[in-house]
Amino acid sequence: MDFELTDEQKMIAESVDKLLSDQYDFQSRCKRLSSNERFDLSIWQQFARLGLLGMPLPTAYGGFSASISDLSVLMEPMGSSLVVEPFLYCTLGSWLLSQTASKAIQKRYFSSIVSGETRVVVAMRPICSTAFMPSHQEVTAIRDKSNRWRLSGACHMVYGSDAATHVIVFARCGKRDMAFMLPLSACQRKSFSLVDDTGVCHISLNNVLCDADHELKCNRYTQDRVMAAAVTLLSSEAVSIMRVLNQKSKDYLQQRKQFGQPLSSFQVLQHRLVEMYVQEELARSLSLALVLSMEDVKQMRQYMPQVSMTKLKINDYSQFVGEQAVQLHGGMGVSDEMDIAHYFRRLTCIRHQFGDQAYHVAKLSAMFKRGL
Structure with missing residues (x-):
């Protein structure tokens, strides 16, 4: 097993480390949080200029087709600098899209994900055992006569969704597992922060319409x-x-x-x-x-x-x-x-x-x- 970083991984890690050392010191972070600013657009744009936001996406759209190993290298400087922007959660969103997105989603969104304009997070089904979580209402999908999907239900504790523009929602249609990419503007959301100052939302879907080409390739795994x-x-x-x-x-x-x-x-x-x-x-x-x-x-x-x-x-x-x-x-x-x-x-x-x-x-x- 080779534990050595590649030259590309070293270069990216050093670039991110330098950026965060120069512009994400602890005092600046505290100052922003004291004014209730959890998302710094200028930092996000610098992430985009370094090519970090679309790393899992195909090279044809400006990404790097990055592996999990490449992405894990980025998480070390992000962790040591206590980055509160939803880099991890948006990276998971783009990683999932790189494997499941339709051609329509690829053409419409991938370039804007790389540029930082589109920020996609993933709404997971309940994966916490605590009794203090709100009761979960599974998202259901129904196809209407116009061949569009109607989604209803709720997603709790969606990490990074306070600063996101879109969300990937897992749903059920009968016994079939499905996933859809939705604009968060079509959803009702209640935002709050966790003890580590990162943002989350509870999201409610009430008959939200979704075009058929925004369905992702999904199975039970x-x-x-x-x-x-x-x-x-x-x-x-x-x-x-x-x-x-x-x-x-x-x-x-x-x-x-x-x-x-x-x-x-x-x-x-x-x-x-x-x-x-x-x-x-x-x-x-x-x-x-x-x-x-x-x-x-x-x-x-x-x-x-x-x-x-x-x-x-x-x-x-x-x-x-x-x-x-x-x-x-x-x-x-x-x-x-x-x-x-x-x-x-x-x-x-x-x-x-x-x-x-x-x-x-x-x-x-x-x-x-x-x-x-």
Whole structure:
């Protein structure tokens, strides 16, 4: 197995890292969020100029036909800079469209996705076990006499949809699984922010009309493939945040003095840092293994047990690193003025996105019962 980045991956990662280092520092981010601005159009346009927004799309439309491995490389600088723009969620949307879009959608939207004008996110069916989620109303599709589809139902916790222009909705028509691309202007949505300052919406569909050429190629495994891709990219982001927390914790213990000597000189704290580093490296290994497994999109369904097991373990590792980083920083570790708190909150949300612990345990149990 080759764990080395290609020259193209290194170049893209360095370009993104430089952009975010120059223009997405923690103070600027906090200033924007204090004025309730979660989406910075100028940053989004710079993402477009770097060619990031259409990476999964075909080269004929200005994309790069990027693989999951290419996309995971981008999530590391996005995670370490705590980007609140819906880059991950729009990337999942364009990734899904690259495999399922009709010719009409390709011609009409792909170029505008690459330029950043069109932002497409995916509305997944409920994948969280918490009892605090609103009751889910499955989206149903009915074809009318004019050969158009009418969609009704609700989608909850649609990540990134507060800044999106379009949404991909999974629906049922009898026993058939379907998916459609809809303009969000045709939907009712209620926006709010999560504890990590990213935006989500509850979306309601009430007899929304959809042209037949906006139907995507879909089967009962399509949503599993999206889940696998999402968990893979989230894992890369989580590992990058764990790396930042470990480095910041080490620096803090070296600078902070107690009893006339740096805190880093105390053996018990040295051991704690080592434990945090071990958790990071375990998470990195699992993340890399999942990235390599996801390279074959057609066989992705075979790796769903690995997806769930990776999510479960990285959830555990990231929780440990996040909690210990806060503990080592003391009370300051949970203050808004410290970036440690923001990294911790992002890790907390990652643990619940695209399936929390209980969800993936139940999913694994079901897969084992039916023999995977």
